[in-house]
Amino acid sequence: MAGESSKRLSGFNVASVALGMTFLYLPIVILVIYSFNASRLVTVWGGWSLKWYRELFNDQAMLSATWMSLRVGVVAATLATVLGTLAAIALSRGESFRGRTLFSGMLYAPLVMPEVMTGLSLLLLFVATNAERGFWTVTIAHTTLTMCFVAVVVQSRLNGLDRSLEEAAMDLGCTPVRAFIAVTLPLILPSIIAGWLLAFTLSLDDLVIASFTTGPGSATLPIRIYSEVRLGVKPEINAICTLVVGAVALVIIAASLASKLSSKQGESAAPL
Structure with missing residues (x-):
């Protein structure tokens, strides 16, 4: 009886979950609804319309910023996945190499460091090296930010x-590299995909670091939205934000599925 009662949701728990979900998602729901508002005033409902989505696709500045964010996100996520995977292999397989503690501390520093400090330090680096700020400086900055994740x-x-699976492969004649590629890499592939999706989402969402490292003509979508919101919320902004929310939701679902697949493979590969 005690076990059955513990599994039941009390009224307090239901109310807490409902309030929490409302606090988190009600603003997003309102934004999505008002992206279909026919009125130019974002606070006045004028009926359902796709007018602002058509206006959005005619806004070349917004489309250019969106394309910039997508390019930066794909390249930065790919670089971060390669570097982050290599770093994870070094930390997981090299338990006793000299400088491991320092290396892990430097790798995980962006996780706890304020983004303002990261952006400012990268800006000083690019200024000191006379690097022209634009696509590649933003990409390098986002790679630095997301690699640790x-x-x-x-x-x-x-x-x-x-690890006995790799050892068994080497006993059968595989080199360590071939054993890793043939045995370990397929098992960790879902986590690599999940890491790429996470890195892409973080890059697409970043405003602070990109504002330090971007240059003329290379504004990302968050920077463009922020600059326009400061002058007043336009209905097109609701439309582009709705599209971004939908895209991020798809990415999160894909990452969740990849994570579940990774967990199932890990259970099947775990020793009995």
């Missing part, structure tokens, strides 16, 4: 694998 995801997956 990929390393955390992949390292946690590596730590849960049974």
